[in-house]
Amino acid sequence: IQNLFIWNRLFLLVFCNSTESLIYFSLAVLQALEDGLKRADADPSVKAVTICGENGKFSAGADIRGFSSPNKQGLGLGPIVSLIERSEKPVVAAIEGIALGGGLEVTLGCHYRIAHVQARMGLPEVTIGLLPGAEGTQRLPRLIGVPAALDIITTGRHISASEALKLGLVDEVVEENTVEAAIRLANRLIGQPLGHRRLSLKPVPKLPNMEAFLTEALVKVKKRAQGCLAPELCFQAIKAATEQPFADGVRKERELFNILLTSGQAKALQYAFFAERAVEKWTTPSGASWKTASPQPIRKAAVIGLGTMGRGIVTSLVKAKIPVVALEQDLEYLNTGRKAVMLLLEREAMKMEQGGQTLDFNNPARLQFAVDFDVLRDVDLVIEAVFENMALKKEIFNKLSRICKPEAFLCTNTSALNIDEIASVTSRPQQVIGTHFFSPAHVMRLLEIIYGRHTSPTTIATAMQLAKVMKKVGVVVGNCFGFVGNRMMFPYVQQAVFLLEEGSRPEDVDQVLEDFGFKIGPFRMSDLAGLDVGWRSRKDQGLTGPTLAPGTSARQRHGYRYSPLPDLLCEKGRFGQKTGKGWYQYEKAGGRTAKPDPWIHSFLSEYRDTHQIKTRFIDQEEILERCLFTLINEGFDILAEGIASGPEHLDVVYINGYGWPKHRGGPMFYASTVGLPNILAKLQKYSEIHPDVPQLRPSAFLKKLVAMGNPPLNDWMSYLHRQSNKL
Numbered sequence: 001i002q003n004l005f006i007w008n009r010l011f012l013l014v015f016c017n018s019t020e021s022l023i024y025f026s027l028a029v030l031q032a033l034e035d036g037l038k039r040a041d042a043d044p045s046v047k048a049v050t051i052c053g054e055n056g057k058f059s060a061g062a063d064i065r066g067f068s069s070p071n072k073q074g075l076g077l078g079p080i081v082s083l084i085e086r087s088e089k090p091v092v093a094a095i096e097g098i099a100l101g102g103g104l105e106v107t108l109g110c111h112y113r114i115a116h117v118q119a120r121m122g123l124p125e126v127t128i129g130l131l132p133g134a135e136g137t138q139r140l141p142r143l144i145g146v147p148a149a150l151d152i153i154t155t156g157r158h159i160s161a162s163e164a165l166k167l168g169l170v171d172e173v174v175e176e177n178t179v180e181a182a183i184r185l186a187n188r189l190i191g192q193p194l195g196h197r198r199l200s201l202k203p204v205p206k207l208p209n210m211e212a213f214l215t216e217a218l219v220k221v222k223k224r225a226q227g228c229l230a231p232e233l234c235f236q237a238i239k240a241a242t243e244q245p246f247a248d249g250v251r252k253e254r255e256l257f258n259i260l261l262t263s264g265q266a267k268a269l270q271y272a273f274f275a276e277r278a279v280e281k282w283t284t285p286s287g288a289s290w291k292t293a294s295p296q297p298i299r300k301a302a303v304i305g306l307g308t309m310g311r312g313i314v315t316s317l318v319k320a321k322i323p324v325v326a327l328e329q330d331l332e333y334l335n336t337g338r339k340a341v342m343l344l345l346e347r348e349a350m351k352m353e354q355g356g357q358t359l360d361f362n363n364p365a366r367l368q369f370a371v372d373f374d375v376l377r378d379v380d381l382v383i384e385a386v387f388e389n390m391a392l393k394k395e396i397f398n399k400l401s402r403i404c405k406p407e408a409f410l411c412t413n414t415s416a417l418n419i420d421e422i423a424s425v426t427s428r429p430q431q432v433i434g435t436h437f438f439s440p441a442h443v444m445r446l447l448e449i450i451y452g453r454h455t456s457p458t459t460i461a462t463a464m465q466l467a468k469v470m471k472k473v474g475v476v477v478g479n480c481f482g483f484v485g486n487r488m489m490f491p492y493v494q495q496a497v498f499l500l501e502e503g504s505r506p507e508d509v510d511q512v513l514e515d516f517g518f519k520i521g522p523f524r525m526s527d528l529a530g531l532d533v534g535w536r537s538r539k540d541q542g543l544t545g546p547t548l549a550p551g552t553s554a555r556q557r558h559g560y561r562y563s564p565l566p567d568l569l570c571e572k573g574r575f576g577q578k579t580g581k582g583w584y585q586y587e588k589a590g591g592r593t594a595k596p597d598p599w600i601h602s603f604l605s606e607y608r609d610t611h612q613i614k615t616r617f618i619d620q621e622e623i624l625e626r627c628l629f630t631l632i633n634e635g636f637d638i639l640a641e642g643i644a645s646g647p648e649h650l651d652v653v654y655i656n657g658y659g660w661p662k663h664r665g666g667p668m669f670y671a672s673t674v675g676l677p678n679i680l681a682k683l684q685k686y687s688e689i690h691p692d693v694p695q696l697r698p699s700a701f702l703k704k705l706v707a708m709g710n711p712p713l714n715d716w717m718s719y720l721h722r723q724s725n726k727l
């Protein structure tokens with residue numbers, strides 16, 4: 001706080017931090033807030049106080065980095081909020097921009113709250129593994145009731161000013177100058193009693209069925225949390241507010257806060273928060289970077305192919321308010337695609353309406369459907385989302401290169417194909433880039449952005465900007481088979497299948513990985529995605545099917561171990577959910593409830609007999625280590641090859657595209673918590689047992705980092721080119 005004004009008879013406290021556009025509390029800000037309040041209290045000429053932010057932003061809460069600093073900045077906020085509340089002079093909060101976390105808690109200490117119509121509020125502490133520890137879990141339920149407080153605190157979602165008004169979180173919403181409105185209100189309040197406005201003195205509003213409500217709410221909170229501790233502890237703190245006097249509730253809140261603060265989960269989630277922001281600052285090995293490259297505006301885009309991916313991509317673009325042309329090969333496909341897109345958009349519009357927003361998609365200037373490539377002449381960017389087939393993609397890119405205006409960017413939605421080969425058929429390889437969306441594309445946040453040998457920095461910057469506008473997390477990666485996500489996924493799924501050969505059942509493997517925190521295990525995931533997708537790719541690679549050389553051993557390819565199990569399932573028509581049978585059985589084709597299948601169990605035991613594999617009991621530790629450590633091992637190779645510029649990139653990909661539990665920080669962060677020497681030792685052990693599985697052989701970069709003394713994750717990349725005399 002640098003500016004303290006005495007204005008009329010009011011004291012105006014302004015949060016400000018000259019170096020940051022966002023204001024978050026540092027120790028200095030907290031100290032200044034306390035000093036300012038005490039000064040206002042002691043000065044008889046001051047009759048009321050208004051608290052606001054500088055430059056139209058109230059506060060983003062405590063400095064998140066402070067939670068891992070030794071003096072734990074931000075923890076002294078609770079007593080200051082109490083100090084505000086105890087003031088004998090009316091205190092009014094003027095909320096503009098954002099009031100999040102500790103910022104919102106400050107306003108809960110104020111006697112009145114006025115918000116600008118565009119302000120957003122929330123208590124997002126749960127998303128960084130904490131709870132609102134400045135008495136917020138005790139004041140919010142007293143102000144807006146338990147159900148609404150539970151929702152806001154356990155989800156961490158941001159709410160709009162209009163919702164805040166409806167909930168009674170703010171007293172007034174204004175369209176004009178919020179600070180002036182707050183000052184006017186403060187003036188009117190001078191001399192009026194404040195007791196009823198002090199939230200700590202109010203009882204928590206009663207519910208007729210509080211106990212039953214809380215029991216049911218806990219089940220929901222736990223289910224959503226999937227192993228993350230913070231939501232449940234947020235719940236416990238709110239429950240304490242319903243059962244205990246304010247001071248005891250605050251003590252409970254502090255106790256729970258400390259448990260979270262020292263838990264590894266908070267550290268992982270805070271790492272994930274900064275990792276997501278770090279990947280925005282992309283660089284490539286050739287020196288291109290976000291600092292020097294400028295994105296080009298995208299005023300109109302096109303999507304080619306209205307299959308599952310194309311439909312989601314069109315929906316994302318419409319939601320991002322980018323006019324879009326959707327193209328299909330013929331009228332029949334176009335009509336099917338159009339219907340599906342309209343259905344998705346209607347559902348999205350409904351969801352947005354609940355949040356007070358609208359979605360305009362019935363306007364041909366915003367969304368157009370066509371079968372003729374000629375309509376692409378004026379678009380700034382095309383996203384091709386046809387079938388994963390190189391010949392087809394090349395044909396389309398060649399056509400696009402001839403039809404689209406010279407400045408247009410050409411993106412391909414592929415999960416594995418070579419970007420350079422696709423770019424080679426165009427006259428503008430510098431404007432060709434991979435944009436790997438994840439299904440369903442209008443829901444999943446990840447966008448892998450793959451640059452090829454000739455892709456220009458401007459093209460990368462434009463794709464990154466597009467991701468941001470679509471509210472996705474863009475991660476820039478290099479061009480290799482499977483890029484980052486699928487390349488790391490391959491050894492993980494491969495180990496899962498090998499484990500079946502050796503004695504596990506699909507449900508055993510899935511259970512271990514789901515207990516770890518994955519939303520779904522590898523077999524449920526394969527059933528959902530469709531086993532035929534991988535089968536087709538293996539046939540294309542000559543690993544199975546008619547092109548396989550006669551006499552090839554069933555369980556070996558190119559001298560390495562291979563499992564034909566997924567191929568055998570596909571040959572029996574078991575493609576997963578879509579056929580009602582895969583690694584599990586489903587109630588019907590297209591069904592979603594996976595049930596362990598006795599057929600699979602006997603199929604596996606016959607398979608083991610045929611190949612003379614001795615069934616053994618495989619414990620949870622081995623399942624977890626073999627699946628996760630091979631995935632991590634591949635990650636080290638990816639880093640060493642310069643495919644991604646840092647471990648954060650791999651972690652952001654996994655958290656946002658592959659269901660990796662965020663409270664474990666991503667695979668590379670997890671590796672750093674397990675300890676690289678441990679991972680290396682386990683890989684060496686498994687590799688000795690399975691010498692025919694190259695994915696288990698420890699990566700040279702992992703070995704180097706261990707030899708260099710297991711440095712912290714932030715330093716890994718600086719060791720890439722250093723010499724190690726221990727190797």
Ligand SMILES: CCC/C=C/C(=O)SCCNC(=O)CCNC(=O)[C@H](O)C(C)(C)COP(=O)([O-])OP(=O)([O-])OC[C@H]1O[C@@H](n2cnc3c(N)ncnc32)[C@H](O)[C@@H]1OP(=O)([O-])[O-]
Pocket residue numbers: 022024060061062063064065074075076077078098100101102103124125128132133134274277278
């Ligand atoms: C007892 C204690 C009680 C209190 C607890 C709390 O308050 S817990 C806290 C509860 N609060 C939260 O959890 C809020 C967390 N913040 C957010 O959700 C978003 O940043 C936003 C919505 C405020 C703005 O989104 P946007 O897309 O406009 O911008 P952006 O996201 O790109 O950020 C810009 C820059 O600011 C940085 N930075 C931002 N906030 C913080 C922070 N609190 N700390 C540190 N840094 C922060 C961010 O890293 C980035 O830095 P870079 O990369 O430029 O070096």
